[in-house]
Amino acid sequence: MPKQIAFKGSIEYLQILKENGKVDEKLMPSLNKNEIIRMYELMVFSRKFDDKLLALQRQGKIGTFAQVKGQEACQVGSCYAMKQEDWMFPAFREAAAFLTRGLPAEMIIETVAGDERGNKIPEDVNCFTYSVPVAGQILHAVGFAWGFKLRKERKAVVVFFGDGATSKGDFHEGLNFAGVFKIPIVFICQNNQYAISVPREKQTASETIAQKALAYGIDGIQVDGNDLFAVFKATQEALKKAKDGKGATLIECVTYRLGDHTTADDSSKYRTKKEVDEWSKKDPIDRVKKYLESKKYWKREDEEKLFKKVEEKINDAVIKAEKIGIPDVEDMFKYMYKEMPWYLEEQLQEVKDAGNGSS
Numbered sequence: 001m002p003k004q005i006a007f008k009g010s011i012e013y014l015q016i017l018k019e020n021g022k023v024d025e026k027l028m029p030s031l032n033k034n035e036i037i038r039m040y041e042l043m044v045f046s047r048k049f050d051d052k053l054l055a056l057q058r059q060g061k062i063g064t065f066a067q068v069k070g071q072e073a074c075q076v077g078s079c080y081a082m083k084q085e086d087w088m089f090p091a092f093r094e095a096a097a098f099l100t101r102g103l104p105a106e107m108i109i110e111t112v113a114g115d116e117r118g119n120k121i122p123e124d125v126n127c128f129t130y131s132v133p134v135a136g137q138i139l140h141a142v143g144f145a146w147g148f149k150l151r152k153e154r155k156a157v158v159v160f161f162g163d164g165a166t167s168k169g170d171f172h173e174g175l176n177f178a179g180v181f182k183i184p185i186v187f188i189c190q191n192n193q194y195a196i197s198v199p200r201e202k203q204t205a206s207e208t209i210a211q212k213a214l215a216y217g218i219d220g221i222q223v224d225g226n227d228l229f230a231v232f233k234a235t236q237e238a239l240k241k242a243k244d245g246k247g248a249t250l251i252e253c254v255t256y257r258l259g260d261h262t263t264a265d266d267s268s269k270y271r272t273k274k275e276v277d278e279w280s281k282k283d284p285i286d287r288v289k290k291y292l293e294s295k296k297y298w299k300r301e302d303e304e305k306l307f308k309k310v311e312e313k314i315n316d317a318v319i320k321a322e323k324i325g326i327p328d329v330e331d332m333f334k335y336m337y338k339e340m341p342w343y344l345e346e347q348l349q350e351v352k353d354a355g356n357g358s359s
């Protein structure tokens, strides 16, 4: 019999809030009624904001964008567990994460309308900008978190990516580096079952994405990504561990993208209505609502009031975004580097000479 090398080889699965709104009280994180209501409001806001962006895109007012729909618990639950001083690194589907971190909604509209001013994240919001190149943000996030460690600051980073991103070298390089140097970072993979039309089974032969953590010597956990409380708890514990100098965690949130990949996609070409209907029954927002109602924390009047407030806030954000006016052409050149390199200076000058510069 060949010699066996033993290693730690199991992955915990966490679910607290079931589809019927019942919770496993023993596993509940410590969250008070107001905190849970606040998270519910953020999820509802995010869903309605998604709907509004879709309408604006269909009217030709904004460009292509990626809906969050179905993944609200992954983003609200994890970002709610973060402290203000922590940093969030998004992929391109993280509007709910941004909103939870406090980014004004109008800035998201500006960004998807192609206005760089939407990417000028306010100083106290502590988020990087959207990353459209798949997985690139993982390396930025690891480097950033390494900085916290070198400076001995008690802060951590949360980085989001999809199941598709786990096939990129950046993912493996990032996890490896984080493991070796015990970086204070939480990797959140929103496994929404597809990378555009590529299903999860074609992405990896691993049974779970969470188990990939083991190869890099970091902790991995799989959570029900449509369960707000499980995502919150797993992230809160991972952040504490990161800040206590105990290294990184990979959290796989098992979820489902209820909408198309982006507004340029038609998901009916590669998945069935039956599948979407099945996942709709696991909707993360309905679950929290059922929980709140069962605890008598939430009534129909509260829901009506919330919907009205959300609609007003979204309409207000649209008005603010529309009022911002035409951007300065320099904005296209300004933000990539602290000091503009000579070739960008030259290009900017060309634009100005052609009479297109507004400054």
Ligand SMILES: Cc1ncc(C[n+]2csc(CCOP(=O)(O)OP(=O)(O)O)c2C)c(N)n1
Pocket: 093, 132, 133, 134, 161, 162, 163, 164, 165, 166, 192, 194, 195, 196, 257, 261
């Ligand atoms: C480096 C790179 N390669 C390809 C693309 C095109 N592309 C955009 S999104 C996407 C799939 C991403 O899937 P996943 O990481 O699972 O995230 P999801 O869209 O499901 O949130 C691809 C291949 C890209 N944006 N960047």
